[in-house]
Amino acid sequence: MMTYREILEHFLTQFSWDPIVENKERLRPFKRIIVLAMGGSRLAPDMLNMYKPELDIRIHSDFGLPKFSREHLEEALIIVSSYSGDTDEPLSGVQEALDQNLNLAVITTGGALGDLMQKNQLPGVMIPSDSAVARESTGYGFLALAALLNIEILERKACAAITIEPIDAAGKALAAFIGNRIPLVYTSERFNELGYAWKLILNETAKIPAFCNRFPELAHNEISGFGSSAAAGPATAGFAVVIIDDQGSPEISRRMAAVAEILEGKNIPTKIVPWQATSELEGILSSYLLAHYTALYLAEQAGKDPLGTTIIEQLKEKMKKP
Numbered sequence: 623m624m625t626y627r628e629i630l631e632h633f634l635t636q637f638s639w640d641p642i643v644e645n646k647e648r649l650r651p652f653k654r655i656i657v658l659a660m661g662g663s664r665l666a667p668d669m670l671n672m673y674k675p676e677l678d679i680r681i682h683s684d685f686g687l688p689k690f691s692r693e694h695l696e697e698a699l700i701i702v703s704s705y706s707g708d709t710d711e712p713l714s715g716v717q718e719a720l721d722q723n724l725n726l727a728v729i730t731t732g733g734a735l736g737d738l739m740q741k742n743q744l745p746g747v748m749i750p751s752d753s754a755v756a757r758e759s760t761g762y763g764f765l766a767l768a769a770l771l772n773i774e775i776l777e778r779k780a781c782a783a784i785t786i787e788p789i790d791a792a793g794k795a796l797a798a799f800i801g802n803r804i805p806l807v808y809t810s811e812r813f814n815e816l817g818y819a820w821k822l823i824l825n826e827t828a829k830i831p832a833f834c835n836r837f838p839e840l841a842h843n844e845i846s847g848f849g850s851s852a853a854a855g856p857a858t859a860g861f862a863v864v865i866i867d868d869q870g871s872p873e874i875s876r877r878m879a880a881v882a883e884i885l886e887g888k889n890i891p892t893k894i895v896p897w898q899a900t901s902e903l904e905g906i907l908s909s910y911l912l913a914h915y916t917a918l919y920l921a922e923q924a925g926k927d928p929l930g931t932t933i934i935e936q937l938k939e940k941m942k943k944p
Contacts, residue, residue: 626827626921626928629758630786630914636753636761637782641769645745650725652699655679655771656688658712659703662756662822666703666729666763668815669910673903674773675812685714692722699725701770703763705749705756707733729766745770754929757823760910777903784908792895793915796864797923799893800916803862807834808878810868816906817866820913827917827928837874837881845881848888863892866909870902 624632643649657667660683671679682688687695700719702712707730716738719726728739728746739746747766753759761781768775775781805824809817817834824832835844848858863885868874878894885892895912899905921928 623754624752626754626758626918629753630911630918632752633758633761633911633914634782634784634786636759637765637775637778639750639762639765641747641749641762641766643745643747643769644739645743648743649699649727649745649770652725653697654694654699655701656695656698657681657701657703657767658687658715659683660709660711662759662826663703663705663709663712663729663763665757665760665819665822665910666767667701668819669760669764669906670767670773672813672815672906677771682715683711685711687715687718695719695722695724699727699770701727701729701767702735703729703767704733704735705731705751705753705759705763707731707735707737709735713738727770729763729770755826755931757826758914761907775903777901780901780904781907784904784911786911789908789911790915793912793917794919796893796895796912796916797919799891800862800864800920803860803891804830805832806861806863807832807866808840808863808881809834809836809866810871810874810878811836811839812871813866813868813906813909816909819910820864820866823910823913824917824920826931827914828920829924829926829930830920837868837877841877841881845884848885848890858888858890861890863890865892865894867894867897869897 655677657679659667664681664683667679667681702716704712713734726744728735728744730736731749731751747769749762749766807817807820814836817836821832821834824830865878882892882894897905899908918928
């Protein structure tokens with residue numbers, strides 16, 4: 623099995639992959655999109671939501687189906703995405719959707735979900751299983767979703783040609799900046815899902831708590847948590863703030879710079895990460911990779927296995943007990 627670093631070095635080759643939609647003729651017309659996905663498997667629909675916000679994809683990260691009306695569910699394409707194919711929450715939703723004869727499609731590498739796809743001849747895409755963990759298969763999941771929705775990704779070649787070395791170096795520097803602190807990742811509203819991706823990747827890879835929020839909303843509440851005095855209090859001393867710039871919105875960029883100045887004045891380590899890309903999708907993908915490299919270096923600094931899932935496995939074992 624490849625190491626975490628080796629998987630990252632090959633990550634962009636995912637955008638050269640051509641997905642095949644099985645049982646495509648069984649896809650029915652739809653008015654809305656619902657994706658059932660947990661953990662790293664939800665990063666791909668989150669990415670597509672940022673890339674094509676007009677799709678207004680509803681991501682359901684819970685058991686069963688979202689509590690919508692019968693009519694609402696019947697008008698939807700329900701896509702079940704699970705890298706392993708054995709995740710309890712989306713599997714419970716599949717069974718409910720099958721029982722109601724809803725418009726259902728699948729994205730997986732196999733497992734129980736793959737078996738259900740074959741048994742019921744469901745439309746779906748089998749993605750390669752060479753990424754070891756779901757959060758490193760985002761490219762495959764993104765293209766699989768696009769294929770199911772018949773969306774052409776024009777930037778595929780440009781994404782596959784992103785230069786990794788400067789992102790690696792930036793991740794190393796950002797990890798050194800964060801150090802032993804708890805990162806707070808701030809984005810703009812339109813890249814809210816990107817902040818969640820950073821949080822998830824830092825949690826699972828670096829094995830540290832991490833939290834996210836977005837501008838301009840956080841400027842109306844969260845910044846108050848850093849205290850009204852000149853110096854921040856002890857409750858906020860262990861944080862490092864990482865702000866992902868949004869050059870597409872000058873007004874948001876101004877607020878980001880102002881908040882950074884205020885926090886630095888309170889001795890809260892704060893860094894604005896510049897947005898450097900020729901297209902929006904390249905920028906999103908580059909930021910995903912930066913999160914991965916930052917988390918990898920944090921894991922290495924702490925002597926942790928970036929692919930380890932010890933606590934998650936402990937929880938799964940506990941849930942097997944009556």
